[in-house]
Amino acid sequence: MAKHSTRYFTAIAATALLSAGLVGQAGAQTIKIGVNEPLTGPFAASGTYVVNGAKIAADEINAKGGVLGKKIELVIEDNKSNPTEAAAVAEKLITADKVPVIMGAWGSSLTLAVMPKLMEYKVPMVVETSSSGKITTSGNPYIFRISPPSSVEAAAFKNILPKMSVKKADFLVINNDWGRGAAEDFGKTMKADNVQIGLVETMDQSAQDMSAQLSKIKSTDSDTIMVTTAVEQLTLLLKQATALGIKKQIITTGGSQNPDQLIDQAGVAANGTFHLTTFAPWYPDDTPNPVATKYFLGEWKKRGFNFAGATESFRGYDGIRTIAVAIEKAGKAEPEAITKALWETELMGLNGKIKFEKQGPAGKESGQSMPNVYLIKVDNAKVVLPKL
Template structure:
């Protein structure tokens, strides 16, 4: 677990904010730190974004505290490693909820992890901000305590299927491990292909195996002209090697959690060559995104890390809007939409400026580095961006944004 403690946050303020900008009524409400939990994969099969997710969370809380905190109270972020494992995630969630008494939990990347911890969150009235895609997550009776900032499986599957059809494919075969979304991908993409006069089939395999040649041979017997890869990096690397050895020359399309630069770095260039990937994109043209990548010291940043930044900021702004003497998950739940989708509010993407306006009782409409943050009634984010990338000579190259 990592803690970020800014004891001297009032001596310097992001974006020019200072002690003088804060209403005396808010500054008088000093008290214990407000705790926000983050559960992310720092280790394991889904850990490719873990380090930058952690960094983004720490930057968010530093930005909040540099702007005076929430009503004069500092924020503390508690980061737990889910180890890419639902059981480890449950242990982490129980600690954050029962021991640390966090008001919200963010991060929550893999759908299996989110599905495991979601009931713990909504039953304890702890808001869960998630970057997972499985549609089932927001179909639970969560009573408004779940907010999803990533596109759903239905949307991602539809985009991949449409892209494969655009490339002229007629026969699709899906290969992926057992996850909460695997069968949904098969159903969604197969339906698109059948409606277009083609065929769609799929196979769900066990992960963490040294070879998938049997599964690959079964897929190739259907003569597919496109194979959709639904796994994470470790098993997708093995599947691609087996496809290469089998001489498959058709199209290959995956998702950002399995086909990314980490994957291309782990296999010979000829193995990944030509493999396309659908990538949920951050709001790369926004000042919020540019500010975050500058603070994190990278030329570009994945959408999931940007979402974690926004998970922390949404919590802080919602609590500031609530002006509650005892911050809790219900206050977060009831005020998220008020600060992120108020059509009359000032469009803003800087947390310091946002906190100042809230302190002045002015309405805001916060959009962060991950993009617009308007939520449907079930908690799903309504505005998303996608990039289409392709492995070319061992590097992921941008094809288009749509």
């Protein structure tokens, strides 16, 4: 028995030494960037797309010689679509992997859970997807967001709204910071435009059956349903709305709808639906940066990824490129220098210029870039840019 446990101990010690050696070695040659994304759970599809986009950016940067003469290395961790895990992952990335900067964490609730950790360790995070207003207004100076908050999305929608026939709208949103924030911001914008707001219904992020909520909405006199959730739940929701014979116009917000995946998985149920997105890969020539868009889409295709993911993955691509520019500007891979450099960072993303403006309480502002927003429509299993 004694001999047995000694051998066991030796094995563990050897493994520990070996892995310590590996970590030490990797740290010396590369600049690490933490990636905190949902790779499992209800947001798995979206998180995976973002990570794939991030990898394309990292490979592109490394092929051109890296940053500050070193290669960048993505340390990718799964936050399981769970806020508690997201905070734990951030802590692990900062304390164990010693990353000087993070990209994450996809969902608003996930990002909000990470934010106190950024304050605690003074490490900046580029937020690539989350859209709750709270993220940039709560006074966290380590937040730099490249995705539009619901209010920016709603403001863009304001210009489109008069051209659509919307008199009264019901909301069906995911029951978290993202969904409730969207309902609030879009509700305000629409009310100001004399659109009546009817029901505001919510659904749990892991719910698979929304028939009860949809039945309730079916019986109202509204003409439009505003929906905010990610592609998996949206697929189910559209199918169930069709099954219930709902004929109302459906408009989705949030930019995580992956219209091609919807067409593929929801079939005819996706027809006639409108979606607000932040990237239009179907029409690369109409994007702000056609050359980069074509390069990105080419890489995406070359790696055999599903085209449907492009509307999500571009955020990961832009996020990592933003971070790389900031590190270069900072001149060293240290959290404080990168935080400072992010304020001076300026680059052309796939969806327009990325440049951070100050938001939130004075003295501890967060950075917010202002991207473009597009309205697209699914027509006969094809994505079209409706001429409005």
